[in-house]
Amino acid sequence: MADVTVLVEARLRSALGEPDARAAVTFLGTERVEVLRFSDGDLVRYATLGMSAQPMNDPVAAVTDPVRGPRAELVLTVRAGLADTDKVLRPLAVLAASPQVEGVVVAPGNSMDVGEPLWPGAPFSAVLVAENGGLVEDLDIDEPMDPVRFLPLLPMTANEAAWKRVHGASALQERWLAQGTDLRDPRRAPARLD
Template sequence: MSESVVDTVVAHLRGAIGAEPQRASVTFLGVEPIDVLRFVDTAEGGDEVVFASAGCARHPMTDPSDLAADPVRGPRAEVVVRMRSRGELAGLHTAIAVLAAAPAVEGVILGADALVDLSEPLWTGSSCTAVVLEPDAIPDCPLPAPMSPVEFLRAVPITANEAAWVRLRGVDELRRAWREAGIDVADPHRVAVDPSV
């Protein structure tokens, strides 16, 4: 059943994005593999690259302290990262797999506005070490009842200083600062903002 969920998610992503992905598999000790799909914008002049996990939604996310957790019902999600780059962004697929494995490894429940700190660069040379999550434009992927549909959460890379601000003031203040500064959060070379200014 869990692999059919992964296959359904991959097919849904292909249809929603309209392209064939490159696919890499990342394995963690004691956890089923997480696949990371990389979709490249092939339109002339296009530079968006969409990364998406496939494997986080194998099982519903549950509170690890809940000894009677339902193995079928419950929220399911996959992680999406959207960047404007033709560069390699080496290591980003591993960071995405770490995020997607967090529910199974650490009992984290991924959801909108959550802050997840990886404490290391998301890709080689990046100043971003954490992400904030928000609903992605990809529509939910339906699964057979009684399973919940799979939600796609966009993971927006942020710096350690921006993560500290989120902890103090909340993610909405950070988003406000981005808007006011005209920040493109999909630019891998963007500057960090200081929302206190």
């Protein structure tokens, strides 16, 4: 069976270029998670590496399958030079480790909260998991393993996260779109939710 992490890193490099920085975090009882940084002009992209090494399993399942189950990595894109976004490395690693630590299955439409600003001075502590298949294509790996999906993360303020819980992810994304919200701006103002 192929080493999933090696294949994932190759896919990230083919889609985003060479990373210009990387950091690794290991949490007690979990696999190592790395976060790679890719600079692309006025954008910086952060991608997790290692989350997909193990499949995500339903936390209420009586037995977990060590081979089958959804696999994913997380990708965050922000405008460069507007904030100290490199401090997002640890929060991203925490989010990537959550399937192993908390037994959650990360999927589009989920919200995830780290309980502290994503980077110093950030108005966001939560992210909305967006649909895969855009920036980095899904990666098919050896059967019977599920493909690895690369899930974009959209930073949310506390009010946006609360509103999303009531109205749903699609409604929040429609608000952002209608208001022309720049979701890549690390200092953006919250959307109007009235």
